[in-house]
Amino acid sequence: MDHFKKAIIDNNISDLKSIYKVDIHNHAITSCTKEYLINHGIQLSNDKIDDIQSLINFSRSNLKSLQLEEKGLRLLLEGNFENCIETGVKIVGTSIDYKVCIRTFNYDVDRFIEFLKSFKYKNLEIFWDLSISRDSYLEEYKKIIIKLLKTKFFYGIDLVSTENIIPNLKFKDFYDLANSLNMVTKVHTGEQLGADYIYDCIMDFNPKQIQHGIHIIEDEKVMQLAKDRGIVFNVCPTSNIVLGYAKNIKEHPIKKMVEYGLKVTIATDDLLFFGSDINEEYLKLYKEGTLTVEQLDKIRLFGLSLFDN
Numbered sequence: 364m365d366h367f368k369k370a371i372i373d374n375n376i377s378d379l380k381s382i383y384k385v386d387i388h389n390h391a392i393t394s395c396t397k398e399y400l401i402n403h404g405i406q407l408s409n410d411k412i413d414d415i416q417s418l419i420n421f422s423r424s425n426l427k428s429l430q431l432e433e434k435g436l437r438l439l440l441e442g443n444f445e446n447c448i449e450t451g452v453k454i455v456g457t458s459i460d461y462k463v464c465i466r467t468f469n470y471d472v473d474r475f476i477e478f479l480k481s482f483k484y485k486n487l488e489i490f491w492d493l494s495i496s497r498d499s500y501l502e503e504y505k506k507i508i509i510k511l512l513k514t515k516f517f518y519g520i521d522l523v524s525t526e527n528i529i530p531n532l533k534f535k536d537f538y539d540l541a542n543s544l545n546m547v548t549k550v551h552t553g554e555q556l557g558a559d560y561i562y563d564c565i566m567d568f569n570p571k572q573i574q575h576g577i578h579i580i581e582d583e584k585v586m587q588l589a590k591d592r593g594i595v596f597n598v599c600p601t602s603n604i605v606l607g608y609a610k611n612i613k614e615h616p617i618k619k620m621v622e623y624g625l626k627v628t629i630a631t632d633d634l635l636f637f638g639s640d641i642n643e644e645y646l647k648l649y650k651e652g653t654l655t656v657e658q659l660d661k662i663r664l665f666g667l668s669l670f671d672n
């Protein structure tokens with residue numbers, strides 16, 4: 364039997380760690396483990412994360428000051444990439460907010476990009492996405508975002524945080540530019556809001572990939588639209604459950620998405636908050652009977668195939 368399938372069926376984590384996979388819904392500064400930070404002398408509060416507000420509070424009290432300096436930022440990113448290598452992630456698509464360029468690098472685009480380029484590993488390919496948080500966006504940031512996109516350093520763009528808190532129209536220019544530069548346009552949608560908002564995001568941004576998108580199963584017309592356009596959904600089951608957007612693993616929408624024939628990858632979102640690495644995500648979906656081992660292997664190979672050429 365195929366190496367991956369056997370490792371899943373046998374619940375063999377050490378074998379799973381040696382099998383290549385991708386993680387392309389990964390937020391760069393919140394994807395190391397808690398243990399990693401504690402081992403590096405960082406004190407973390409014990410606040411439980413069980414909804415979006417507690418997640419924001421945890422970030423504010425534990426991470427905000429750490430990422431203001433290059434040293435702290437480097438620690439967070441190294442922890443992310445070391446975990447990727449340890450868990451068999453061969454390709455990581457990771458997003459970093461443009462605000463990091465402002466806060467940590469004082470608007471110095473060249474220095475910001477040189478810093479990102481300094482992360483190089485033999486066993487891991489890193490594809491950087493520039494993320495834009497809807498919550499903290501102001502018109503005055505438009506210039507720096509355009510400047511960052513025009514460097515062509517970034518592989519993709521991603522719109523994150525509270526869905527529809529600001530009208531999509533505010534971000535449309537960024538997507539038009541990113542699509543014209545042939546970047547991988549991603550958008551967080553259908554995690555918090557329903558299929559109607561996913562539809563709006565597809566029409567407004569013409570994205571190549573959707574982060575989460577789990578509420579799409581509520582509307583078959585939107586599912587068909589996404590299928591026709593070949594949109595890839597990067598789904599993070601544990602994140603959805605911890606934050607209360609999905610009930611449990613067994614009934615997670617990924618099952619219906621896969622059965623409908625949508626293109627799906629499995630990803631971790633924020634390992635620091637949700638504590639479930641890429642191998643654990645695959646194993647949970649198998650153990651709960653959400654997806655078969657064949658479906659899981661197809662998803663894994665599909666993810667890798669996105670980077671063939």
Ligand SMILES: [Zn+2]
Pocket residue numbers: 388390523551574632
């Ligand atoms: Zn996310």
